[in-house]
Amino acid sequence: MRISSGWIQQLGVNSMLNQQSLVSQTQMQLSTGLRVLTPADDPGGAVGAQIMTESLKTTQQYQTNLTTAQGRLQLEDSALDSVDTLLQRIKEVAVRGLNDTLTASDRQALGDQTQQYLDEITGLTNTKNANGEYIFGGYRTDTPPYVFDDQRTPPSYVYQGGQQQRSLRIGDLRNIEDGDTGFRVFEDVPSTAGKLGIANVDGKQSLLNTVYTLAQALKGDLTGTHGTLTGTANLAGGKDYSAGPASFNLAVDGGTAETITIPAQNYPSAQALADAINTQISAGPLRDKVAAQVSNGAIQFASAQIGPNASVTVSQGTPGFLADAGLADPSTGTGSTTEFHATASAALADIDTGLERVLDVRASIGARLNALDEQDSLQSKFIIDTQANLSKVQDLDYAEAISRFSQQQTVLQASMTAFSQVQKLSLFNYL
Amino acid sequence: MADGLLGIAASGLLAAQRALATTGNNISNANTDGYNRQRVETSERDSTYTAGGYLGNGVNIDTVARLYDNFLNTQVRTSQSASGGATAYNQLTSQINSFIGDRSASLSAPLQSFFNAAQDVANDPSAIAARQVLLTQGDSVAQRFNVLDTQFNTLRAQVQQTLSSDVDQINTWAATIAQLNTQIVSQSASGTGQPPNDLLDQRNLLLEKLSGKVDTSVMTEADGAIDVFIGNGQSLVMGAAYNRLQTQPSAYDARADDIALSSGGDQGAIVITQALTGGEMGGLLKFSHDVLDPAQNSLGRIAAGFALAVNAQHRQGSDLKGNAGQDFFTDPTTPTDAWFAKQTNGGDARLSVAFDNTPATATTPANTPAQLTASDYRLDYDSGGNAVLTRLSDNTKFTDNPAGSGAFQVDGLKIGIASGTAKAGDSFLIQPFRTPAGTIQAALDDPNQVAAAGSPSTGPGDNVNARALVNLQQTKGMLEGKASFQGAYNQLIGEVGVKANAANLDNTAQKNLLDQVTQSRESVSGVNLDEEAANLVKFQQAYQASAQLIPALNNTFDALMAAVRS
Numbered sequence: 001m002r003i004s005s006g007w008i009q010q011l012g013v014n015s016m017l018n019q020q021s022l023v024s025q026t027q028m029q030l031s032t033g034l035r036v037l038t039p040a041d042d043p044g045g046a047v048g049a050q051i052m053t054e055s056l057k058t059t060q061q062y063q064t065n066l067t068t069a070q071g072r073l074q075l076e077d078s079a080l081d082s083v084d085t086l087l088q089r090i091k092e093v094a095v096r097g098l099n100d101t102l103t104a105s106d107r108q109a110l111g112d113q114t115q116q117y118l119d120e121i122t123g124l125t126n127t128k129n130a131n132g133e134y135i136f137g138g139y140r141t142d143t144p145p146y147v148f149d150d151q152r153t154p155p156s157y158v159y160q161g162g163q164q165q166r167s168l169r170i171g172d173l174r175n176i177e178d179g180d181t182g183f184r185v186f187e188d189v190p191s192t193a194g195k196l197g198i199a200n201v202d203g204k205q206s207l208l209n210t211v212y213t214l215a216q217a218l219k220g221d222l223t224g225t226h227g228t229l230t231g232t233a234n235l236a237g238g239k240d241y242s243a244g245p246a247s248f249n250l251a252v253d254g255g256t257a258e259t260i261t262i263p264a265q266n267y268p269s270a271q272a273l274a275d276a277i278n279t280q281i282s283a284g285p286l287r288d289k290v291a292a293q294v295s296n297g298a299i300q301f302a303s304a305q306i307g308p309n310a311s312v313t314v315s316q317g318t319p320g321f322l323a324d325a326g327l328a329d330p331s332t333g334t335g336s337t338t339e340f341h342a343t344a345s346a347a348l349a350d351i352d353t354g355l356e357r358v359l360d361v362r363a364s365i366g367a368r369l370n371a372l373d374e375q376d377s378l379q380s381k382f383i384i385d386t387q388a389n390l391s392k393v394q395d396l397d398y399a400e401a402i403s404r405f406s407q408q409q410t411v412l413q414a415s416m417t418a419f420s421q422v423q424k425l426s427l428f429n430y431l
Numbered sequence: 432m433a434d435g436l437l438g439i440a441a442s443g444l445l446a447a448q449r450a451l452a453t454t455g456n457n458i459s460n461a462n463t464d465g466y467n468r469q470r471v472e473t474s475e476r477d478s479t480y481t482a483g484g485y486l487g488n489g490v491n492i493d494t495v496a497r498l499y500d501n502f503l504n505t506q507v508r509t510s511q512s513a514s515g516g517a518t519a520y521n522q523l524t525s526q527i528n529s530f531i532g533d534r535s536a537s538l539s540a541p542l543q544s545f546f547n548a549a550q551d552v553a554n555d556p557s558a559i560a561a562r563q564v565l566l567t568q569g570d571s572v573a574q575r576f577n578v579l580d581t582q583f584n585t586l587r588a589q590v591q592q593t594l595s596s597d598v599d600q601i602n603t604w605a606a607t608i609a610q611l612n613t614q615i616v617s618q619s620a621s622g623t624g625q626p627p628n629d630l631l632d633q634r635n636l637l638l639e640k641l642s643g644k645v646d647t648s649v650m651t652e653a654d655g656a657i658d659v660f661i662g663n664g665q666s667l668v669m670g671a672a673y674n675r676l677q678t679q680p681s682a683y684d685a686r687a688d689d690i691a692l693s694s695g696g697d698q699g700a701i702v703i704t705q706a707l708t709g710g711e712m713g714g715l716l717k718f719s720h721d722v723l724d725p726a727q728n729s730l731g732r733i734a735a736g737f738a739l740a741v742n743a744q745h746r747q748g749s750d751l752k753g754n755a756g757q758d759f760f761t762d763p764t765t766p767t768d769a770w771f772a773k774q775t776n777g778g779d780a781r782l783s784v785a786f787d788n789t790p791a792t793a794t795t796p797a798n799t800p801a802q803l804t805a806s807d808y809r810l811d812y813d814s815g816g817n818a819v820l821t822r823l824s825d826n827t828k829f830t831d832n833p834a835g836s837g838a839f840q841v842d843g844l845k846i847g848i849a850s851g852t853a854k855a856g857d858s859f860l861i862q863p864f865r866t867p868a869g870t871i872q873a874a875l876d877d878p879n880q881v882a883a884a885g886s887p888s889t890g891p892g893d894n895v896n897a898r899a900l901v902n903l904q905q906t907k908g909m910l911e912g913k914a915s916f917q918g919a920y921n922q923l924i925g926e927v928g929v930k931a932n933a934a935n936l937d938n939t940a941q942k943n944l945l946d947q948v949t950q951s952r953e954s955v956s957g958v959n960l961d962e963e964a965a966n967l968v969k970f971q972q973a974y975q976a977s978a979q980l981i982p983a984l985n986n987t988f989d990a991l992m993a994a995v996r997s
Contacts, residue, residue: 001954002957002959002962003950003954003957004468004954004956004957004959005461005957005958005959005960006461006462006953006958007949007950007953007954007957014946038525038528038529038533038931039528039531039532039924039925039928039931040525040528040927040928040929040932040934040935041932043924043929043932044925046925047921047924047925047928050532050921051918051921053539053543054543054917057543057547058543058904061546061550061551062550064550064551064554065550065554131555131558133557133891133892137892138889138890139889139891140890140891141556141557141890141891141892142557142891143890161890162892164889164893166556166892166894167894167898168553168554169550169553169901172905175898425961426961426964427960427961427965428960428964431967431968
């Protein structure tokens with residue numbers, strides 16, 4: 001076939017340009033170490049690499065979260081370890097104090113010691129983590145969970161923390177609590193002996209107040225039981241007041257009677273009823289002076305005050321509620337002075353359940369730390385595997401690329417040589 | 432008889448001289464664009480009858496012909512169009528391809544960092560530093576959306592500019608072709624019927640350049656003039672007359688241009704944007720329609736869906752001061768510039784276009800951001816005044832509900848008449864996804880405003896809502912609930928990657944094809960210098976040989992004279 005001179009030159013130039021673009025593409029791959037430079041090079045691979053990078057970064061974030069949770073749980077565990085030791089010591093002190101041969105001043109000294117231990121425990125309940133958050137405060141990480149309020153009657157430790165615990169995400173669809181609320185560890189603890197501190201939810205004690213009562217008893221500052229009044233009707237199944245509100249009058253320690261109105265609503269349990277009553281109490285002048293609670297399915301009113309002068313009196317408001325609760329109209333319950341032995345023994349029994357709770361919580365911390373370890377090794381393996389896969393998809397095979405590079409260079413050189421040789425050929429040279 | 436020999440010698444000399452001149456012309460035009468090699472065509476002169484038979488009278492120069500194959504040139508033009516289109520399409524598509532999937536410039540990294548920052552807030556909801564990082568990452572996400580959108584808009588402007596400079600270029604060429612037509616017709620007629628080779632070459636070159644810009648078809652008339660047609664057979668050049676291409680505001684969006692052909696007469700310009708195929712203009716329009724619009728809409732859809740989801744979740748939480756969460760990003764519910772009324776509308780209706788988030792009820796299905804389609808829509812009032820909404824990606828039609836209200840709740844959109852009334856025949860173009868990526872902005876500036884808590888009173892350690900925000904990373908809130916936000920972006924990367932890959936392959940194939948047909952044409956019309964060198968020798972020899980006839984005649988004559996003298 002005839003070929004024009006211009007075309008011969010164009011062919012040579014085209015082939016050099018093609019080779020140059022191939023060389024530059026390979027050079028780019030070599031300098032970045034990447035096989036896929038833009039999505040067009042391998043659309044499937046590019047998207048695959050993108051997805052893997054995302055899941056890699058997400059998993060690495062889970063690992064960070066996991067480390068955070070580990071640190072916090074370990075801190076909590078070491079705090080609870082100290083609480084455990086202190087509670088053991090307090091028990092020893094209490095047992096010693098029960099010895100009838102001791103004098104009042106001996107007991108005074110043991111009481112002071114107990115108070116010391118209690119102060120240490122209070123300090124531990126107010127432990128902060130590295131970020132300055134109170135670890136036993138639940139969501140209320142900015143407030144010390146426990147303060148001693150001497151304005152109360154009787155003076156007592158008040159839990160100011162939240163009742164919900166924060167969860168951290170440690171894996172896809174996997175969350176773990178990074179601690180325990182003071183409420184769960186020290187407040188919501190079953191009481192075998194009954195209420196010693198300020199009136200609380202039925203059958204539960206406040207561990208710090210139990211220890212405080214023990215210290216007070218040892219020091220001879222005995223107070224007494226609360227004024228309590230318990231209905232005889234079992235309301236465990238609740239009561240339906242949706243037809244209309246019910247009310248009654250309530251007086252504490254011989255003070256003025258206040259009318260408590262239970263809003264019209266269906267109350268599915270005795271506790272719901274008690275909660276509704278407490279809400280009404282809190283709204284009025286009787287706040288912190290009396291609380292409704294559930295005792296064996298019956299509604300019980302307990303005054304905050306203890307001792308012989310403590311009393312609770314109820315009288316009829318709208319007919320219905322007192323009868324429903326199994327209370328006469330009017331009826332009064334009074335408190336009484338307690339006796340050292342009974343108080344100290346009860347406190348000891350409650351400290352035992354408190355110790356059990358601390359152990360339970362520590363066991364649960366241990367279980368969570370194990371789970372974290374497992375998740376950690378699972379995700380570490382995932383990270384390594386994903387990195388390997390990612391590398392397969394997007395990274396350059398250097399051996400292949402370098403040999404390709406030198407081959408392309410050779411071809412480029414050959415096309416340059418061919419071009420210059422062909423350009424030299426001309427019949428005019430021979431004329 | 433002596434006269435005859437001298438005549439033969441003279442004709443041989445002249446023929447050789449012309450052949451040498453033509454060879455010289457070939458050599459000197461070897462590198463001229465559009466030049467077709469020429470050849471002197473000769474024939475035997477009529478012979479003289481004698482008793483001894485027919486006696487030859489030398490050589491005639493018939494014409495200087497150019498070696499030109501009409502079929503091959505048509506092939507080159509067709510190939511030029513295909514290649515010009517593929518090059519423009521490939522060049523622009525590869526630009527999107529390189530910025531959308533770039534490791535550092537794409538949306539993936541900031542989205543990932545945003546969700547990781549949300550996890551850090553969940554770990555430490557009371558830490559101001561972690562909250563600040565989340566705000567900063569939110570800002571990065573918004574800015575990355577903006578930057579990508581700006582790049583799309585830059586490409587859009589580039590397409591418009593190139594189209595309008597192509598229009599100018601084509602108009603100039605069309606005028607020149609018409610002028611050449613006139614000259615060619617007059618020279619062919621006025622001369623001795625000899626072809627004006629230089630003018631033909633020039634016109635052919637212009638046709639070729641024109642084909643590189645837009646697909647053309649050519650018809651040759653009997654007098655040598657040509658007619659050039661573009662698009663669906665709209666005539667650009669008719670002999671000595673030509674029409675002008677122009678850009679004009681499109682029927683709906685005055686900021687976008689349409690290409691129109693104007694004959695200068697009364698009937699006005701005809702819009703031929705849709706009909707233009709092939710060449711650079713065809714490639715640009717195809718890019719705009721097939722790659723740019725869908726890609727920018729996809730990005731806008733992700734921006735809107737992402738901001739709507741994050742805002743909705745953020746509003747459910749409480750900030751560090753116990754206040755209810757606010758919008759994290761500027762509210763994208765009502766996109767700007769989302770609808771355009773057709774210029775010819777008779778009514779004064781103004782539309783409202785908003786993203787919807789209505790959960791399913793017993794009677795109606797849900798209409799949520801997960802259903803957003805990334806398509807444009809058109810709302811038409813038919814001759815009966817009934818509103819019909821058309822989804823332009825697949826031409827699905829929807830009727831308004833309740834009938835006659837002009838209100839639609841489809842594909843995660845809420846479209847209705849905001850004010851005024853529409854008349855029969857009115858039409859609106861709806862582009863809800865063109866602007867969200869460009870307008871998204873982080874709305875919060877105070878780290879305290881990050882609503883990490885699930886309720887206002889639980890305390891600063893509450894991370895319930897921060898974790899809910901983190902969950903959005905994996906929520907399949909896009910593409911009919913089949914993809915997460917990152918998944919939707921990955922889908923965009925994949926789509927553009929596949930298109931860019933195909934564009935690249937097509938471009939290479941079209942170039943090769945063009946090379947092949949050009950080579951075929953060159954084999955007929957191109958100048959080969961070695962061949963010309965050989966011709967030079969051949970014609971020199973012919974010239975020398977013819978020249979030798981003259982001394983031969985002279986000697987014969989001398990011999991005769993000497994014989995007579997003696």
